[in-house]
Amino acid sequence: MGKRTVVPIGPFHPLQEEPEFFTLTVEGERVVDIDVRIGYNHRGIEKLSERKNFDQSTFVIERICGICSTSHPFAYTRAVEDVFPMEVPERAKYIRTIIAEGERIHSHLLWAGLAGHFLGYNTVFMWVWKLREEILDVMEILSGNRNNYAMFKPGGVRRDIQEEDIGPALAKIESILPTMDMLIAAIKDDPVIHARTKGVGVLSEEAAINFSALGPTSRASGVSRDVRVDSPYGVYDRVDWDMIVTENGDVYDKVVVRMLETIESARIMVQCLSNLPPGEIDANIESVPPGDGIGHIEAPRGETFHFVRSDGTNRPVRHKVRAPTFMNLPTFKSTVVGETVSDATIILAAIDPCYCCTERVAVRDDKGKKIYSGTDLVELSRKKTERIMSRMGIR
Amino acid sequence: MNREEILQDLRSRFAGDILDFQDKSPKRVFVEIRPEALKQVARHVFFDLKARFNIASGIDTRRAIEILYHFTIEDINLMINLRVKLDRDHPVIESLAPWIEATNWIEREISELLGVEFKGHPDMRRLLLADNWPEGVYPLRQDYEEWDETAIRDRGV
Numbered sequence: 001m002g003k004r005t006v007v008p009i010g011p012f013h014p015l016q017e018e019p020e021f022f023t024l025t026v027e028g029e030r031v032v033d034i035d036v037r038i039g040y041n042h043r044g045i046e047k048l049s050e051r052k053n054f055d056q057s058t059f060v061i062e063r064i065c066g067i068c069s070t071s072h073p074f075a076y077t078r079a080v081e082d083v084f085p086m087e088v089p090e091r092a093k094y095i096r097t098i099i100a101e102g103e104r105i106h107s108h109l110l111w112a113g114l115a116g117h118f119l120g121y122n123t124v125f126m127w128v129w130k131l132r133e134e135i136l137d138v139m140e141i142l143s144g145n146r147n148n149y150a151m152f153k154p155g156g157v158r159r160d161i162q163e164e165d166i167g168p169a170l171a172k173i174e175s176i177l178p179t180m181d182m183l184i185a186a187i188k189d190d191p192v193i194h195a196r197t198k199g200v201g202v203l204s205e206e207a208a209i210n211f212s213a214l215g216p217t218s219r220a221s222g223v224s225r226d227v228r229v230d231s232p233y234g235v236y237d238r239v240d241w242d243m244i245v246t247e248n249g250d251v252y253d254k255v256v257v258r259m260l261e262t263i264e265s266a267r268i269m270v271q272c273l274s275n276l277p278p279g280e281i282d283a284n285i286e287s288v289p290p291g292d293g294i295g296h297i298e299a300p301r302g303e304t305f306h307f308v309r310s311d312g313t314n315r316p317v318r319h320k321v322r323a324p325t326f327m328n329l330p331t332f333k334s335t336v337v338g339e340t341v342s343d344a345t346i347i348l349a350a351i352d353p354c355y356c357c358t359e360r361v362a363v364r365d366d367k368g369k370k371i372y373s374g375t376d377l378v379e380l381s382r383k384k385t386e387r388i389m390s391r392m393g394i395r
Numbered sequence: 396m397n398r399e400e401i402l403q404d405l406r407s408r409f410a411g412d413i414l415d416f417q418d419k420s421p422k423r424v425f426v427e428i429r430p431e432a433l434k435q436v437a438r439h440v441f442f443d444l445k446a447r448f449n450i451a452s453g454i455d456t457r458r459a460i461e462i463l464y465h466f467t468i469e470d471i472n473l474m475i476n477l478r479v480k481l482d483r484d485h486p487v488i489e490s491l492a493p494w495i496e497a498t499n500w501i502e503r504e505i506s507e508l509l510g511v512e513f514k515g516h517p518d519m520r521r522l523l524l525a526d527n528w529p530e531g532v533y534p535l536r537q538d539y540e541e542w543d544e545t546a547i548r549d550r551g552v
Contacts, residue, residue, distance in 0.1 A: 039522060039523040039525065042523040042525070046535065047539075082420075082423070085420070099468075148510075207496075209447075210496045212447050230467070230470075231472045231474075278540070292425070293450075294474060294476070296467075305450050307464070309454060317454075322449070322450040326500060326501070327450075330496065330500055332496075
């Protein structure tokens, strides 16, 4: 056994968006052991939710995470609707599916950009995030918000999609599909991405099953599990789409699965928007009888699971939240050991970790400051340049 | 095997261990079992029936500490929920982590949030709570009282 060195990464590190603490034990360049410590973001949302009523909880849950701001309310509302037999109106099902798929596209694109950034490949980062802006615009057209759509409520959705908005949204989705195709082809052909990700951080099928890994993390390892197929909700059983499964389990396959899923999500959105049925959008639940309810849906990172127990009052007596990263994170033990330190970062990023979901935190920044628009920022930047130039005597 | 065969087999195989069987809906079955039998039943469901472990939910019902182990058999779209009720003063149950890796973290979480002891767990360190959180204070117990005077309290609605 050679000399071992411990490399700490975190809890706060420039590479990481969220606090987590990895301890890599290395021999030379090779990682021989890894330990992960989380909990820096724990804010006790489950406890908080027990003090809110069923409608208010939707908003608390929505703020668990900014990226999965639809997945959590979706799973939660389905958990409440599972307590007693009830049916959500058709139009609400379509709207829920549209919003959930839009979120999947922007979440996968966000990750693809970050993955490029982790590899030191900032061109990918810039390209993909530019594309992501377009999807956020579509979501703004449909829901009024770029993120945190606040569309869900137990029994249906809170806001309807207006007829006049469907045309522009469809046009926008159609207009970005060629760019998405081009980008996916570029990523699949890029020699740098191949060199950095092929055969790196392999998660075997057996390990994926024993860790009960979820979402793209498991589908890249040949495990064909997807809640949208296995236990259809929304209108996923009525639209035409394919589950993306690959065999190798390395980082490259995880990239490919996510990128191809964005295309499928766009297909689902287009079909749902074109066939949106008329009718009610809310079943108007008056009270929730006592009982246990379970809701699970396929979030961008895998299955999000909510358990709600009602005692017949207007508040849940227990609300359990499990985000996909909670199951995907422990697979590090299987994927990182044996790889080199330089590959560790992209392997750690490959599951698309989301710690605020895992630890159920709500982060808010609303101190009443002025919110600057893009135009304001350009204006500020111009003023600053002029100030510097005048100080330097250039003009 | 289809849904009925699986459930029939489960009932006859563990006839002595099943305390209550609730066929709630086509997708959900709740099975209350003796805590001592959890290891056999869970391993049967996970390895033989090829179920996926979703998660476990711990609940303090004031009469007992209840843990629901959620398993999904995807081929037949059925969620089997194994329910165990533990003595509230000394909640102890055998750990599943040595066999099923997926249960490792959630047992750590339930242990620190509800004070359940998981016998035979390989790595029972703290997962979520802060280092200065006092021993023996379990935030998801119904009789939990705020211990930290500097904490920002929930102002209610």
